[in-house]
Amino acid sequence: MKKFILLGIIILSFIVQGNNQIFKSNSKEYFIIKGKNIVNQKRLVTSLDKSNSKYEILIGLDHPNGTILNLKNQENKKIIGNLLMDIPSLESLSDYFDDWGSPLEEVVYQVTVLDLNNDGEKEIILTMFNPEYVVGLVSYIWTKERYIGEIQGGGSYMEVKNNRIIAPFGSQRLFEEYTLKNNRIVKTVN
Numbered sequence: 001m002k003k004f005i006l007l008g009i010i011i012l013s014f015i016v017q018g019n020n021q022i023f024k025s026n027s028k029e030y031f032i033i034k035g036k037n038i039v040n041q042k043r044l045v046t047s048l049d050k051s052n053s054k055y056e057i058l059i060g061l062d063h064p065n066g067t068i069l070n071l072k073n074q075e076n077k078k079i080i081g082n083l084l085m086d087i088p089s090l091e092s093l094s095d096y097f098d099d100w101g102s103p104l105e106e107v108v109y110q111v112t113v114l115d116l117n118n119d120g121e122k123e124i125i126l127t128m129f130n131p132e133y134v135v136g137l138v139s140y141i142w143t144k145e146r147y148i149g150e151i152q153g154g155g156s157y158m159e160v161k162n163n164r165i166i167a168p169f170g171s172q173r174l175f176e177e178y179t180l181k182n183n184r185i186v187k188t189v190n
């Protein structure tokens with residue numbers, strides 16, 4: 001067990017020090033933050049659709065406790081919502097947040113904005129990696145209108161190639177591939 005925790009810590013230090021993505025893509029619109037630093041909040045302002053309206057995506061601590069991943073329209077300053085509240089099974093978040101919803105210190109969080117299906121509308125992807133579980137990796141995906149779904153991984157990163165999300169699992173270089181079709185995550189046959 002200690003070997004797995006040590007391996008996870010080594011992978012985490014490599015990710016954080018090298019600023020390597022845990023959701024690898026060609027997008028330049030992303031940020032990475034470690035759980036213990038979320039108190040400082042991270043934000044990204046971008047357009048999500050063809051109208052070029054600006055939106056702010058912010059991750060930070062909520063008050064009196066918990067974590068927010070807010071999406072806010074920059075033109076009318078209206079907060080569209082805390083995207084984390086859209087995730088159907090909050091139990092799946094227990095490896096990444098404590099019982100009060102606050103971020104675990106060792107977890108790495110990455111927010112990426114990317115058009116996954118070339119429809120002109122960018123998706124918002126929150127990927128979380130918990131090095132204590134070595135294989136504790138998950139990505140949640142939203143459009144600006146709604147939650148789409150989650151992809152579980154079993155390595156230290158996922159990546160996008162040819163509009164396919166590649167999620168490694170296991171120690172034998174196995175992987176699952178997913179695409180986005182009609183705003184649904186679809187597992188492809190490999």
